[in-house]
Amino acid sequence: AKRRVPVGQVLLTQDDFVRRKAYLNAHAALARLLDLGVVPIVNENDTVAVDEIRFGDNDRLAALVSIMVHADLLVILSDIDGVYSADPKRHRAELLTHIDGLRALDGLRAGKSGSPLGSGGMASKVEAVRVASASGTGVVIANARADAILRRILQGEEVGTFFPAHRVRGRSRKLWIEFVQNARGTIVVDAGAQKALVSGGKSLLPAGVVGHRGAFVIGDAVEVAGPDGSIFAKGITNYGADEIPSIQGSSIKEGGREVIHRDSLVIL
Numbered sequence: 001a002k003r004r005v006p007v008g009q010v011l012l013t014q015d016d017f018v019r020r021k022a023y024l025n026a027h028a029a030l031a032r033l034l035d036l037g038v039v040p041i042v043n044e045n046d047t048v049a050v051d052e053i054r055f056g057d058n059d060r061l062a063a064l065v066s067i068m069v070h071a072d073l074l075v076i077l078s079d080i081d082g083v084y085s086a087d088p089k090r091h092r093a094e095l096l097t098h099i100d101g102l103r104a105l106d107g108l109r110a111g112k113s114g115s116p117l118g119s120g121g122m123a124s125k126v127e128a129v130r131v132a133s134a135s136g137t138g139v140v141i142a143n144a145r146a147d148a149i150l151r152r153i154l155q156g157e158e159v160g161t162f163f164p165a166h167r168v169r170g171r172s173r174k175l176w177i178e179f180v181q182n183a184r185g186t187i188v189v190d191a192g193a194q195k196a197l198v199s200g201g202k203s204l205l206p207a208g209v210v211g212h213r214g215a216f217v218i219g220d221a222v223e224v225a226g227p228d229g230s231i232f233a234k235g236i237t238n239y240g241a242d243e244i245p246s247i248q249g250s251s252i253k254e255g256g257r258e259v260i261h262r263d264s265l266v267i268l
Contacts, residue, residue, distance in 0.1 A: 006038045011045035017064055023176060027068050034069070059128035066137045067175050074132045075153055076125050077144035082161030083122070098162050133166040135175050178234055178266040181221035185214025185241055186231070187259065194226040197233055198267055203258040204235070209248035216241050224260070235265035 010030065016022045033040045042065050044058075059076060066074040084093035129139045140153050142160025152159050189197070193208025204224065216222055217240045224233035238257045239247060252258070 008038045057124045059124045063128035063131040074139045081143045138165045139163040183223045184216035184220040186223045203262040204260040206247040212244040235260035
């Protein structure tokens with residue numbers, strides 16, 4: 001009110017991200033607020049959320065919202081200046097102003113001696129960076145107490161730690177499948193099917209399925225594993241776990257359907 005900027009509170013639950021229709025409705029509501037010049041204040045809806053379906057932390061919620069609104073930049077404000085070369089509370093450390101490539105953070109754990117992430121929730125922030133950056137959104141981690149920090153970031157000043165977008169933003173539905181939907185199980189395929197999916201851009205057919213793990217139903221997200229057990233894809237299944245044994249290894253019948261259509265499949 002002091003700066004005469006209209007704001008609107010938006011309360012979201014995990015269900016608003018998992019259910020496709022709810023996800024699209026939330027996207028439309030946020031887009032409309034932004035079109036009207038209203039700044040959305042997004043929080044988890046604690047009145048209806050239960051432990052089993054909570055986001056876990058606001059960093060993950062921020063990353064998922066950045067995907068939902070197709071944000072160009074996600075700013076995560078913390079109580080330290082950014083990501084350091086070592087835990088600044090335990091070692092002499094240098095602030096890393098630019099990290100190009102998320103593999104540089106692989107294997108790091110918050111609180112571990114010498115870890116650049118240190119402690120106090122930085123691990124969850126870096127995980128949010130992984131999600132947002134891989135979906136096409138750049139990220140800055142900076143100190144919330146720094147003077148005019150948001151203005152300085154938006155003006156392009158080198159403050160905090162910047163993570164460029166890891167790739168060009170993909171289609172909205174595929175981003176939803178890859179980053180929002182939790183996998184309910186795994187479908188295992190043979191080498192031929194794996195090659196057809198990865199190199200040929202094909203749909204997954206029953207003939208290429210050799211097994212499954214977990215309990216899932218039609219419309220759930222599932223991971224896809226190759227013969228060696230490694231996960232290489234994720235998609236929305238057209239079959240429940242109880243149907244897989246009866247159709248795996250067989251040719252698709254007239255009026256039948258793909259196990260996962262290519263439009264609902266993401267190669268990881």
